[in-house]
Amino acid sequence: MRERSRRLVGWTVALLPVAVGATAWTAIRSGRSPDERIVVSMSALRSDWLLVFGALASAAMCGVLVLRARRDRRCRRQLAEQSAESARDRRLLLSRLDHELKNPLTAMRAALANVTASTDGADRESGLRSIDAQVMRLSRLTADLRKVADVAASHLDRRPVDVVALVEEAIDIAGGQPATGGRRLRVDLGAAPLPRVVGDPDLLVQALVNLVDNAIKYTSPGDRIEVRAREAPGAVAIEVADTGPGVPEADLPHIWEELYRSPGARAVPGSGLGLALVRAVVERHGGTVQAQSWLGHGTVVRILLPSAGAPGASLAPGGRTDRQKAAEPAT
Amino acid sequence: MSTILLVDDEPAITDNLAPLLRRAGFDVVVAHDGDQALTRLRAGAPDLVVLDVLLPGKDGRAVLRQVRQERREVPIILLTQVGESGERAMALEEGADDYLNKPFDPHELVARIRAVLRRGRPAGGAALGSAQRLRSGAVLLDRASQRVFRSGQEVLLTPRATVLLAYLMAHPDEVMTRERLLEAVWGWSFPAGTRSVDTRVAELRRVLEEDTGNPRLITTVPGMGYRFSGVVESA
Numbered sequence A: 001m002r003e004r005s006r007r008l009v010g011w012t013v014a015l016l017p018v019a020v021g022a023t024a025w026t027a028i029r030s031g032r033s034p035d036e037r038i039v040v041s042m043s044a045l046r047s048d049w050l051l052v053f054g055a056l057a058s059a060a061m062c063g064v065l066v067l068r069a070r071r072d073r074r075c076r077r078q079l080a081e082q083s084a085e086s087a088r089d090r091r092l093l094l095s096r097l098d099h100e101l102k103n104p105l106t107a108m109r110a111a112l113a114n115v116t117a118s119t120d121g122a123d124r125e126s127g128l129r130s131i132d133a134q135v136m137r138l139s140r141l142t143a144d145l146r147k148v149a150d151v152a153a154s155h156l157d158r159r160p161v162d163v164v165a166l167v168e169e170a171i172d173i174a175g176g177q178p179a180t181g182g183r184r185l186r187v188d189l190g191a192a193p194l195p196r197v198v199g200d201p202d203l204l205v206q207a208l209v210n211l212v213d214n215a216i217k218y219t220s221p222g223d224r225i226e227v228r229a230r231e232a233p234g235a236v237a238i239e240v241a242d243t244g245p246g247v248p249e250a251d252l253p254h255i256w257e258e259l260y261r262s263p264g265a266r267a268v269p270g271s272g273l274g275l276a277l278v279r280a281v282v283e284r285h286g287g288t289v290q291a292q293s294w295l296g297h298g299t300v301v302r303i304l305l306p307s308a309g310a311p312g313a314s315l316a317p318g319g320r321t322d323r324q325k326a327a328e329p330a331t
Numbered sequence B: 001m002s003t004i005l006l007v008d009d010e011p012a013i014t015d016n017l018a019p020l021l022r023r024a025g026f027d028v029v030v031a032h033d034g035d036q037a038l039t040r041l042r043a044g045a046p047d048l049v050v051l052d053v054l055l056p057g058k059d060g061r062a063v064l065r066q067v068r069q070e071r072r073e074v075p076i077i078l079l080t081q082v083g084e085s086g087e088r089a090m091a092l093e094e095g096a097d098d099y100l101n102k103p104f105d106p107h108e109l110v111a112r113i114r115a116v117l118r119r120g121r122p123a124g125g126a127a128l129g130s131a132q133r134l135r136s137g138a139v140l141l142d143r144a145s146q147r148v149f150r151s152g153q154e155v156l157l158t159p160r161a162t163v164l165l166a167y168l169m170a171h172p173d174e175v176m177t178r179e180r181l182l183e184a185v186w187g188w189s190f191p192a193g194t195r196s197v198d199t200r201v202a203e204l205r206r207v208l209e210e211d212t213g214n215p216r217l218i219t220t221v222p223g224m225g226y227r228f229s230g231v232v233e234s235a
Helices: A002-029 A046-117 A121-153 A163-175 A201-217 A274-284 A322-327 B011-023 B034-043 B060-069 B085-093 B106-119 B159-170 B178-186 B193-208
Strands: A159-161 A184-188 A197-199 A224-232 A235-242 A288-294 A298-306 B003-007 B027-031 B048-052 B076-080 B098-101 B133-136 B139-142 B147-150 B153-155 B175-177 B218-221 B225-228
Touching: A002 A046, A046 A121, A046 B011, A046 B106, A121 A274, A121 B011, A159 A163, A159 A201, A163 A184, A163 A201, A163 A224, A163 A235, A197 A201, A197 A298, A201 A224, A201 A235, A201 A274, A201 A298, A274 A288, A274 A298, B003 B011, B003 B034, B011 B027, B011 B106, B027 B034, B034 B048, B034 B060, B048 B060, B048 B106, B060 B076, B076 B106, B098 B106, B098 B178, B133 B159, B139 B159, B147 B159, B147 B193, B159 B178, B159 B193, B159 B225, B175 B178, B178 B193, B178 B225, B193 B218
Parallel strands: A184 A224, B003 B027, B003 B048, B048 B076, B076 B098
Antiparallel strands: A159 A197, A224 A235, A235 A298, A288 A298, B133 B139, B139 B147, B147 B153, B175 B225, B218 B225
C-alpha cells in the first residue's frame, strides 16, 4: 500500500512540470492570460518556453522513474528466486534430517522391545549396548549439526597459520586411527616454501582431518591417499587425493550439502556432515572448495585458502606483507 | 515355522529386529543390500520379506519390482522411510502387501507379519498384495491405472479414496484403525486426520455400496475402525 502511494507521488511530481507548462500554454494561447515575449534573440512566446521546459523536465523524471521501477522489479524477482531456493534447501535438509533420525530410532525401539522381553542377561546387555550406540550416534549427529551452524555464525579466531604444521597435525590425527589400516598415506608439500594462511588453526585442522577421514572411509586397504599443498596465486591449495572408487558425476555437486548421502555410499557409516563442515570452515576463511572424481580411479578434493596478505584474507593483528611471508621458510 | 527374510542396510536395525522376530517364533535370514536380498530369495524360499526401501545399490523398490517380474508371489512388507503418500501408492501398485513407516513399533511389525501370513494367498490366484486387479462382488479395482469399476461401469473417485480402497481390499477382514489407515494411505498421522479417514470412507460408501445406510463392503467396527467385509479375489 505504502509502496503504491509512493509510486503515485513520484509520477505526479514527474508529470507536474509538463502539466504546468501545458496549462500555462493553453491559458496564454486562448488569451485568458496576458503574454509577453521573453526577451531573447529567438522569438517565442513565454508559454512555448514553459511548455518545452516542462516537457523536458517531466521526460527526464519519467525516465528516472521507469528505470527505478525496472530495477525494483528485478530485485523483487531475485529475492523471490532466492527465497524459493532457500525454501527448497530447507525442505531438503528437513527430509534428510528426518531420514538420519529414523534409522537409529527404529533400532532403539527394537532393542528396547528386546530388553523388555528378554530374561537372558547376555541378550539384555547386548540390547542395552545397542541402545547406547544409537544414542551416541544421535548425539554425534546433533553435535555435528551444531558445529556446522556455529562455524557459519560464530566469531573466528584470525591469526597466521603455518600450512605445513596444519597438514602434519591433520595427518597425525586422522592417520593415527585404526581404520587407516592398509592404506598408504603420503604427504607432498613441494619444494617451494608455502605462504601462511590467516584463520583459526583448530577449525582448519578439523576441516583437513575430515577430508583425510573421508578419504580413508571411502577407500579400501591397498589404496593410496595423498595430501598435497602448493602455493597458488594469492592462495594456498591443499588437495586430498585418493585412489578409491570415486564419486558418480551426478552426486558430485551435492557432496558439500548438509546431510547428503550418496545413494551408493549408504553402506559407509557417517552422517553426511563431514564435507559440509569442511565447506563451512573454508568459506568462512574466504576460501573455496572443489572436488573432482573419476569413477573407478579416485577423487581429488581441493581447498583454496587465501594466503596471508592476499586481498581475500583479512590480516591478522600485526599482519605482514606477502613478500615477507613468501620469503619465510616453511617449518 | 515361517522364515522371514529381513532386508535392511543398517546393522543396528537387523541386529535388534532379528532376535525380536526369532523370539516371536520366526526363522530369520538377513540381507544387507538389494542384490543380496535377491540372491537369498532365489536360494531359499522365505515365507515373507521385510524390505527396507532405501538400500545401497539396488533399492527396495527395484527389488520389489524384480521379485514380481520373476512371478514370485512371496508376500512383502515394505519399510518406507520417506513418508510420502505418493510413494505408498506406488508401493501398492508395485505389489507390496503392506508397509510400515520408520520408526515403527516392533510389535506392530510382528502383528503385520502374522496378519499377512494368515491372509495367505487365494487358491490359484496371486496374493492380494501383488494382484494387478482386485474384485469384490460388483466392485473391480485396477491397480495400474488406478481405476475403479462397479458392475462394469467406471466410477469416479478421488485419488486418495482410490488408494484407500486398494489398501482396504488388499487387507480383507482385518480391522483397520483410523490411525493405521492414515499412516498407510496419507503417509502421516495428524490429530485431525481421523476425520479425513471418515470422509473418504463415506465417499467410498456413497459410490460403491448398494445401501449407504447399511454398508456391506466397508463396515464400521465400533470403537475400533473399519473393516473390508466383502470377499476379495484377484481378477
